[in-house]
Amino acid sequence: xxxxxxxxxxxxxxxxxxxxxxxxxxxxxxxxxxxxxxxxxxxxxxxxxxxxxxxxxxxxxxxxxxxxxxxxxxxxxxxxxxxxxxxxxxxxxxxxxxxxxxxxxxxxxxxxxxxxxxxxxxxxxxxxxxxxxxxxxxxxxxxxxxxxxxxxxxxxxxxxxxxxxxxx
Numbered sequence: 001x002x003x004x005x006x007x008x009x010x011x012x013x014x015x016x017x018x019x020x021x022x023x024x025x026x027x028x029x030x031x032x033x034x035x036x037x038x039x040x041x042x043x044x045x046x047x048x049x050x051x052x053x054x055x056x057x058x059x060x061x062x063x064x065x066x067x068x069x070x071x072x073x074x075x076x077x078x079x080x081x082x083x084x085x086x087x088x089x090x091x092x093x094x095x096x097x098x099x100x101x102x103x104x105x106x107x108x109x110x111x112x113x114x115x116x117x118x119x120x121x122x123x124x125x126x127x128x129x130x131x132x133x134x135x136x137x138x139x140x141x142x143x144x145x146x147x148x149x150x151x152x153x154x155x156x157x158x159x160x161x162x163x164x165x166x167x168x
Contacts, residue, residue, distance in 0.1 A: 011105035014130070016137055017084065017097040020072050024097075025104065025130065025137045030086045034100055037081040054083075054094060061085060062146075063094035069145060070125070086142050093146060104137070106130045111139065 014025030015034075033056075040052035040063045049068035054061045063083060068074060075081075075098065083094045111128040127139040 011107055014104050014106050014137065014139065015084065016101040016104055016132075017082065018099050018101060019066055019070070019097050023101065023135060023137050024140050025106070026084065026086065026095075026140045026142055028103055030088065030142055031084060032087050032092060033085040035083050035085065036079075037077045037083060037096065051096065056085065056092070059092055061092045061094050063096060064145065065096045066145075067096075067098075069095075088143050088146065095142075095145065104132045106132060106137070106139075114138075 013028040015028050015031050016023055016025045018024075038054065040054045042052040043050065043062075046052070049064050049066075051063045051065050054063055065074065077096070080099045081096060082098075082100045083096050084100065085092055085094045111130050113128055114123045114126045116123075125141055125144050127141040130137045130139055
């Protein structure tokens with residue numbers, strides 16, 4: 001049967017990725033690039049989860065390990081390790097994840113709030129939960145990944161960072 005597309009609500013595209021065996025999604029409109037893991041230049045006095053910076057065609061991009069940001073155990077970086085470069089408030093930063101899955105359409109009406117799990121689980125980095133093709137996807141709020149004090153630290157030290165390797 002023919003379905004009129006004008007009657008259906010617009011979907012939100014999410015780039016899905018895996019991290020520690022769980023599936024997450026990030027709004028495709030905030031994704032600027034997907035690239036394989038490459039070495040970064042470490043920044044002194046940065047939090048552990050902030051791995052360093054990468055020169056991406058002239059832009060110095062901070063890179064964070066999402067496992068460490070979520071308080072999970074560090075994994076070694078291999079061929080399937082991926083860096084997703086996202087834009088937040090006109091600033092680029094990279095998030096290191098285990099692997100990228102695919103792009104899925106999520107109906108905004110199907111997004112459920114993240115349940116309150118008390119102090120045991122930190123859910124502040126999540127916008128909500130969505131079901132797609134019988135699987136649960138946790139929707140990431142990339143704007144909350146960088147704390148204001150992290151941005152301040154980066155603004156202080158980045159002008160002095162020299163000799164950052166250029167990533168093609």
